[in-house]
Amino acid sequence: MSRAERETQILEVAERVFADDGYQATSMDDIAGQVGLSKPMLYEYFGSKEGLLLACLQRSKAELLEATSRAAAEATSPEQKLYDCQLAFFRFSDDHAQAWALLRNEFSIPSASVNTELEAIRVQQRYFTADLLRSVCEDLDHEQAEAYAEAIIGASERLALWRDHHPEVTAEKATEHMIALFAPGLGF
16 A cells, blocks of 8 residues: 555544544544554554644645635536535535534643644635625725625524534524524625
8 A cells, every 4th residue: 555545544433433433532543453453553643643634634725725616616607506515515514524523622621733734624614604705795895895704704604513413404494593693694
């Protein structure tokens, strides 16, 4: 197995174990055993348990941006772009449940570097969303677009958490709720 393939395997296992057991309760021995590596090899790849968690978060960050960017690129109208990007977020939270569990459990990880990476994910999505809003509503200024983006991201995160307790609410239905909430303010 190549190094890249092994890293992907490790990240998949680590993401699942961190999500299932929590960061504090997870040991590098747990992950190494499930991957079939020695603990020293796991440290060779990621340096520490925190380094492994950061790698998981960075992978999730890239995958979320890829999913929302792809949705924006494939849309044929401003309204469709908003809908498709919102849907991509909710589908990401469904399809990457373990990554989503890592992202939402930030308060159980007392680490400045982990909290910085979690905030970097939000900042990435804020810039993406603000740019998206400016592309579909040309009369929004920079401040409005960023403020709206923050509100949308916060509401989306809370709605995704709420959906954990309401599994009957599909990604499509959650998207409809979000569009109904913010589209009138954008003139749609």
